[in-house]
Amino acid sequence: MNMAAMQSALNQYKQVGVQSGIESASPHRLIQMLMEGVLEKVSSAKGYMSRGEIGKKGEYLGWAISILDGLRVSLDKSIDAELVHNLDALYEYMSRRLLEANMNNDQDVLDEVMGLMREIKAGWDGIAEEAAHIEEAKLKAAHQGG
Template sequence: MNAMLAMKQYQRVSVQSEVFEASPHRLIQMLMQGALERIAQARGAIERNLFAEKGELIGKAISIVGGLREPLDHEVGGELSQNLDSLYDYMIRRLLEANRQNDVGRLDEVSGLLREIKSSWDAIAP
């Protein structure tokens, strides 16, 4: 078996195990980290002129950010929930623009916003 293939399969199993055992708080952290990683990878793909790969990676980041929007409870979360929903919507639009225009600046903008949210989320004790 190819060593790289074996490593990827091991990583996949490791992530699946972590997801299965994770608290809701930890799942959100993992989603945010996953989006940040995909955005960074998309940035690299743009810099290397790998546009098909860039499109895939940005698509994955958009899906993850969409996944962060889904559990928002506007009745319980009130204004904070509404603000996060609007911010996630903005991020998705900026990612779409970055994809269309191969714009690393927009990727950096979304990454910065997401890092700020993640930093606050990480500070909250589960």
């Protein structure tokens, strides 16, 4: 992931009220935070939609779409071209669906997008867990060897 793309994604996330600690987060954690941001904004928009608060609904869906755009820009095109292409297409699809949900006040579409994002995030979270297990095994091996 190049730094300009990461900065763009971070700027999108900062605009929607990110918590402190972004400066010390790893690139992997930053992507997790962006994904969490999409889920939070879509969930909030769903609540506004159900209460008929059209302006707030649109504002939160717009923020979610901006974060998705940041995720698209941050994709590292130097690795696994097929995976990157698929993620790019999926993020673009999710953005389109959010626009449709906004226009049609369709909560089912919001649920669809949140389900897709949860699935992507679960895979991303699994990468961190796997890396932690590998690091733990290396530390144990080094300790036992010494």
